[in-house]
Amino acid sequence: MPRPAVATVGPVRVVGTGLLGASLGLALSAAGVDVQLEDASPSAVALGRDMGAGRPATPDSPAPRLVVVATPPDVAGPTVLAQLRAHPGAVVTDVASVKARVAHHVERHGGDDAARYVGSHPMAGRERSGAAAADADLFVGRPWVIVPGPRSTPDAVLAVRSLAVDVGAAPTTLGAQEHDDAVALVSHLPQLAASMVAARLRDAPETALGLAGQGLRDVTRIAASDPQLWAAILVGNAGPVARALRALREDVDTALAALERAAADGPLTEGAAGPLARVVAAGNTGVARIPGKHGGAPRRYAEVSVLVPDQPGELGRLFGEVGEAGVNIEDLHLEHSAGQPVGLAILSVDPAAASRLEAELDRRGWRLVASGRAEA
Numbered sequence: 503m504p505r506p507a508v509a510t511v512g513p514v515r516v517v518g519t520g521l522l523g524a525s526l527g528l529a530l531s532a533a534g535v536d537v538q539l540e541d542a543s544p545s546a547v548a549l550g551r552d553m554g555a556g557r558p559a560t561p562d563s564p565a566p567r568l569v570v571v572a573t574p575p576d577v578a579g580p581t582v583l584a585q586l587r588a589h590p591g592a593v594v595t596d597v598a599s600v601k602a603r604v605a606h607h608v609e610r611h612g613g614d615d616a617a618r619y620v621g622s623h624p625m626a627g628r629e630r631s632g633a634a635a636a637d638a639d640l641f642v643g644r645p646w647v648i649v650p651g652p653r654s655t656p657d658a659v660l661a662v663r664s665l666a667v668d669v670g671a672a673p674t675t676l677g678a679q680e681h682d683d684a685v686a687l688v689s690h691l692p693q694l695a696a697s698m699v700a701a702r703l704r705d706a707p708e709t710a711l712g713l714a715g716q717g718l719r720d721v722t723r724i725a726a727s728d729p730q731l732w733a734a735i736l737v738g739n740a741g742p743v744a745r746a747l748r749a750l751r752e753d754v755d756t757a758l759a760a761l762e763r764a765a766a767d768g769p770l771t772e773g774a775a776g777p778l779a780r781v782v783a784a785g786n787t788g789v790a791r792i793p794g795k796h797g798g799a800p801r802r803y804a805e806v807s808v809l810v811p812d813q814p815g816e817l818g819r820l821f822g823e824v825g826e827a828g829v830n831i832e833d834l835h836l837e838h839s840a841g842q843p844v845g846l847a848i849l850s851v852d853p854a855a856a857s858r859l860e861a862e863l864d865r866r867g868w869r870l871v872a873s874g875r876a877e878a
């Protein structure tokens with residue numbers, strides 16, 4: 503396969519070869535960029551190398567043109583400073599999930615070197631840590647926030663934007679505090695909420711856990727995230743996260759008051775159902791505002807739900823036949839419970855093509871499920 507043309511000029515030094523660093527190394531190496539790997543843990547470097555993310559940095563390595571600091575956020579500021587000093591010809595960025603603290607650190611202690619620093623944050627990741635979980639396609643189609651400092655040069659900003667584009671991400675520029683306020687709401691509060699819901703399961707009886715369906719899985723995937731990394735992220739963005747959590751607590755208190763009223767006086771008691779419906783309806787409004795798959799404005803798709811036998815090759819056959827019908831799958835959800843002989847494939851498609859696709863799949867013997875759901 504021909505290599506994609508990239509604007510990033512190596513060597514690129516990746517400092518911190520865990521999930522993010524190794525994923526970046528994989529993507530850049532696949533594009534032919536020379537990647538040097540550095541980590542406080544020698545075994546993390548060795549793993550990154552073995553995964554194909556780059557070559558271990560040595561004292562004889564050529565000077566990097568670009569350094570990407572992918573360490574935990576609590577050490578990102580000092581690591582950025584050390585890299586600026588060690589590589590006076592390099593642009594330095596970091597990918598920490600919290601930006602204001604790193605920016606202040608570089609601004610306060612970096613002197614003229616701060617001109618070569620540009621903060622950044624790819625909104626891409628997963629609930630696992632380390633290079634073993636790395637993925638060259640992690641950044642494809644994801645927003646990548648660029649956070650220029652007051653002294654960042656245009657060339658430095660361009661180098662970091664190019665990096666984002668070269669690995670398939672969509673760069674967008676924000677101020678450090680604006681970024682931190684935004685991710686408190688769309689990333690840090692969801693992590694806390696997922697963790698708290700999942701924590702309720704610790705002592706749940708096996709019979710209850712055996713009933714777990716897709717709803718629980720949807721809400722708790724990120725509860726498997728690394729506690730140490732997330733503790734550093736949350737304390738690093740404490741003010742905005744506390745504000746978001748306080749607002750959530752108000753909704754919890756509203757729901758609690760309504761439930762306790764219903765529990766004490768019966769489900770038809772005045773003031774019980776109304777507040778609960780309003781909480782759920784507010785959630786409907788919020789979820790409808792989450793942008794679609796390309797991170798752009800929400801657009802509506804029709805959903806076609808198909809029962810798929812739990813046998814090798816059946817999903818591939820379904821995709822093939824949707825393709826033969828000339829319909830593009832815009833998004834896909836799979837619902838499956840252990841022990842069930844079938845799964846449910848929910849295909850998001852252009853509304854204009856939905857009925858034709860349903861008729862075609864029906865004709866070919868697929869079992870369709872009326873869902874009527876539309877995705878925003």
Ligand SMILES: NC(=O)c1ccc[n+]([C@@H]2O[C@H](COP(=O)([O-])OP(=O)(O)OC[C@H]3O[C@@H](n4cnc5c(N)ncnc54)[C@H](O)[C@@H]3O)[C@@H](O)[C@H]2O)c1
Pocket residue numbers: 517518519520521522523540541542543546572573574575577578581597598599600623624625626627628629630631632633731735
């Ligand atoms: N995990 C995600 O979903 C995600 C997404 C976007 C951004 N981020 C940010 O990316 C950064 C890395 O996260 P990750 O998920 O790759 O973590 P990770 O735990 O997988 O990797 C971090 C690596 O940094 C190394 N390290 C720690 N201290 C170091 C130091 N002082 N010098 C050099 N190396 C050091 C560790 O040995 C480890 O290999 C964090 O700042 C995180 O906030 C994470």
Ligand SMILES: O=C(O)C(=O)C[C@]1(C(=O)O)C=C[C@@H](O)C=C1
Pocket residue numbers: 598599624625626627628629688689690724
């Ligand atoms: O999808 C996931 O698993 C993530 O945790 C990714 C996610 C996010 O909240 O979107 C998590 C933290 C990062 O700073 C950026 C991305």
